[in-house]
Amino acid sequence: LFSAVEMAPRDPILGLNEQYNADTNPNKVNLGVGVYFDDNGKLPLLQCVQAAEKTMMATPTARGYLPIDGIVAYDNAVKALVFGAESDVVKSGRVSTVQAIGGTGGLKIGADFLKKVSPNAKVLISDPSWENHRAIFVNAGFEVSSYAYYDAEKRGVNFDGMLASLNAAAAGTIVVLHACCHNPTGYDITDAQWDQVIAVVKAKSLTAFLDMAYQGFGHGIAEDGAVIGKFVAAGLNIFVSTSFSKSFSLYGERVGALSVVASDKEEASRVLSQLKIAIRTNYSNPPIHGGAVVAAVLNNPELRAQWEQELAEMRVRIKAMRQKLVDSLKAAGVKQDMSFITTQIGMFSYSGLTKDQMVRLRSEFGVYGTDTGRMCVAALNSKNIDYVCASIAKVI
Numbered sequence: 394l395f396s397a398v399e400m401a402p403r404d405p406i407l408g409l410n411e412q413y414n415a416d417t418n419p420n421k422v423n424l425g426v427g428v429y430f431d432d433n434g435k436l437p438l439l440q441c442v443q444a445a446e447k448t449m450m451a452t453p454t455a456r457g458y459l460p461i462d463g464i465v466a467y468d469n470a471v472k473a474l475v476f477g478a479e480s481d482v483v484k485s486g487r488v489s490t491v492q493a494i495g496g497t498g499g500l501k502i503g504a505d506f507l508k509k510v511s512p513n514a515k516v517l518i519s520d521p522s523w524e525n526h527r528a529i530f531v532n533a534g535f536e537v538s539s540y541a542y543y544d545a546e547k548r549g550v551n552f553d554g555m556l557a558s559l560n561a562a563a564a565g566t567i568v569v570l571h572a573c574c575h576n577p578t579g580y581d582i583t584d585a586q587w588d589q590v591i592a593v594v595k596a597k598s599l600t601a602f603l604d605m606a607y608q609g610f611g612h613g614i615a616e617d618g619a620v621i622g623k624f625v626a627a628g629l630n631i632f633v634s635t636s637f638s639k640s641f642s643l644y645g646e647r648v649g650a651l652s653v654v655a656s657d658k659e660e661a662s663r664v665l666s667q668l669k670i671a672i673r674t675n676y677s678n679p680p681i682h683g684g685a686v687v688a689a690v691l692n693n694p695e696l697r698a699q700w701e702q703e704l705a706e707m708r709v710r711i712k713a714m715r716q717k718l719v720d721s722l723k724a725a726g727v728k729q730d731m732s733f734i735t736t737q738i739g740m741f742s743y744s745g746l747t748k749d750q751m752v753r754l755r756s757e758f759g760v761y762g763t764d765t766g767r768m769c770v771a772a773l774n775s776k777n778i779d780y781v782c783a784s785i786a787k788v789i
């Protein structure tokens with residue numbers, strides 16, 4: 394049965410974790426996967442999460458099946474966070490939100506549903522994009538190609554190219570957009586550029602699928618989320634996948650969501666019924682714990698304020714690390730101007746290092762980043778940064 398089964402390549406991101414874990418270099422540093430570590434190199438367990446869990450543990454509950462679309466209080470909290478509790482779109486019942494297994498789960502449920510709604514549509518992802526975007530939509534049966542995004546020479550977004558790609562797309566094309574903190578490049582488009590993208594999406598009847606995995610890591614929760622309001626104001630039917638892996642440091646709980654904006658309440662209930670089929674046929678219904686924790690935090694004003702504070706601390710520390718990275722690279726003897734690192738945003742820096750340089754960083758120094766040159770700035774700290782910079786200086 395399996396004699397012809399080919400060995401699949403290692404996952405370009407999570408596969409690095411396996412390699413990192415097996416590495417015996419005592420100085421090894423994992424800048425591969427997008428995970429935030431504090432200045433002591435520890436994965437944080439947020440205070441707001443601990444407080445919510447303490448309350449939950451005080452009154453233990455049995456674990457029956459959740460509804461297919463998840464915890465109602467969670468879905469409503471996600472709607473409020475993503476669209477605004479008082480927004481017309483939420484109040485008029487036009488948003489269908491389902492709990493999903495991480496942001497990846499939200500993307501997959503959305504992709505499966507879209508395959509039913511628009512079976513012949515093509516999918517466009519940014520060039521480059523998060524490695525898993527292509528695989529998720531290909532596995533859902535779509536043909537995936539890319540729209541122009543990164544301009545390596547100018548170190549920024551090739552916005553004219555992006556608009557040209559979108560303008561050239563056939564009506565009905567599904568466009569996967571990074572709502573904030575573009576992964577992997579760290580370059581976002583401006584507010585005014587979003588307006589232009591939205592105008593093209595509308596004029597060309599494209600379907601926008603916004604991946605919101607890093608809300609709060611750019612400029613702030615509301616600031617990063619504002620782009621969603623722009624799409625809604627334009628009267629578009631959109632998809633939004635949400636992840637709380639990073640913003641709640643709940644990676645292993647797989648807490649995410651998918652929200653779909655329909656044209657009216659009745660349409661939204663039909664959409665929801667189809668999302669439930671997609672969930673039921675993939676994994677039946679979501680797990681309880683992570684969603685219950687996030688709902689408890691988002692729905693309690695005190696815990697919510699604490700979360701915002703803790704998220705802000707992560708955001709500020711990453712920004713400080715960007716500056717430190719620029720300074721330490723210079724101090725380590727890197728001649729080229731690396732100040733572009735501070736104009737990037739979110740967890741990642743697209744360093745511009747080649748695949749060969751990234752492989753050398755791993756094999757000679759135990760410094761792990763992706764082959765594309767992406768490094769997770771959120772895993773740098775005051776203890777490992779000099780070693781990382783000295784290593785980079787040796788391969789540059």
Ligand code: LMR
Nearest residue numbers: 406407425426427523576
């Ligand atoms: C990343 O890009 O490193 C994260 O989103 C983790 C993942 O699942 O790839």
